[in-house]
Amino acid sequence: MAYRLIRNSRWERLALSAGGLSGRRRGASKKEASMAFGQWLASSGIPQRQLYHVLPGVAESFRRGYARGSRQSIPAPLLPPLKGRASVIVFACNEAGSIPMVLRELKRLPFHEIIVVENGSHDHTYSAARAFEGVTVIHIPERLGHDVARALGAKMSTGDIVLFMDGDMPVPAEKLSSYLLAADRGVDVALNDIMPLLPEFSRQDEVTRCKTFLNRMLGRDDLMANSLTAIPHAMTRQALESIGYANLSVPPRAQTLAIRQGLRIEAVQTVDVLSVNRRRKTNRGKDNPVAKLIIGDHIEALGETMKDLGGRLQWGQVSRAELSLRRNSL
Known part of the structure; x- marks a missing residue:
């Protein structure tokens, strides 16, 4: 399954270029490509709040660049080495x-x-x-x-x-x-x-x-x-x-x-x-059984928490006017 890249994505363009350079310098194996991608990702400057959302695209771009640079096929997807199992x-x-x-x-x-x-x-x-x-x-x-x-x-x-x-x-x-x-x-x-x-x-x-x-x-x-x-x-x-x-x-x-x-x-x-x-x-129409189950689970979770923390939870003691403002901002 080929991953569709985002046109004109800055991070994907940078990953493609970096992958090409790494592929020309390193071994032509998925393990080597994975390690190279992890090293590039650590120094890429991608903001933390964006990293995991853009990961599929930059990983595929780096893989394609690496494959071209090494002139070898690198199977997708490319994932940095994981520390855990x-x-x-x-x-x-x-x-x-x-x-x-x-x-x-x-x-x-x-x-x-x-x-x-x-x-x-x-x-x-x-x-x-x-x-x-x-x-x-x-x-x-x-x-x-x-x-x-x-x-x-x-x-x-x-x-x-x-x-x-x-x-x-x-x-x-x-x-x-x-x-x-x-x-x-x-x-x-x-x-x-x-x-x-x-x-x-x-x-x-x-x-x-x-x-x-x-x-x-x-x-x-x-x-x-x-x-x-x-x-x-x-x-x-x-x-x-x-x-x-x-x-x-x-x-x-x-x-x-x-x-x-x-x-x-x-x-x-x-x-x-x-x-x-x-x-x-079971999941079609208004008030279907699945919806009722999920809503009931939320009520249960709220009820258990309110027993421990009180009825207002993290909202504290605020006026009715403030409660209305907060409610309307949802």
Whole structure:
């Protein structure tokens, strides 16, 4: 899968040139290219707030430049060497048609382990996943749901970084690289930045507003509607153990705990999971079961936090006029 570059991107142009120079000077292997890219990235001057968003483009540009300079084929994607081991958890239920595409993209990345938690399927999801060498499949006859499968998979994994994926949404390996690199470089919780995909606040649905409200009430206005309810996302082992594996089964609760514990949480890359989300009876229409479940999870997370911190949380004792101003600024 060829990654589409951004026309006239300054960072991509610089990466292409740097890759060409490195390719002429260094060995013609992916390992050498990866090391060279990591060294260039460290001195590139790309602002930290942009780094993970622009990573797919600059990595592909550097790879193309390196291949030209070395006159050798360098497989994509290019990712700087990771300090820790990376695991990926894929939750799947009746995904026989899509799980091969998901796993093909994951196999392009240097994962220490790929774990598929296949639960409640009535099709050939199990055999489709088992067909891939090196993939561990946890088969559970009963349907657990994505969130419980997430918690189980995380508990079973052994990597220093854990990426979470859905079995029905193939994501280009180039974009997944951003989550791995962010977690490897100290981001405890690397979220999918869905904000560029959303309409203005007045046209957002209730679920999106619940996500924004929870973040704002916990003092993380900067996260807006970005949440652990959206895949893909990655977490460090330290974050998983700090939050507690069982709490992953309720994503808003896990996010609340991560914020309250002062973990480093950033939205690092945008993957469109909204337009490609498979439409089912349970996630269609107003007040559908999935929406009700997510809203209920947010209410639960807020209620538990209010028991500890009080009804106003981080808003403190302010006047009704100030509360109105803050509410209207959402």
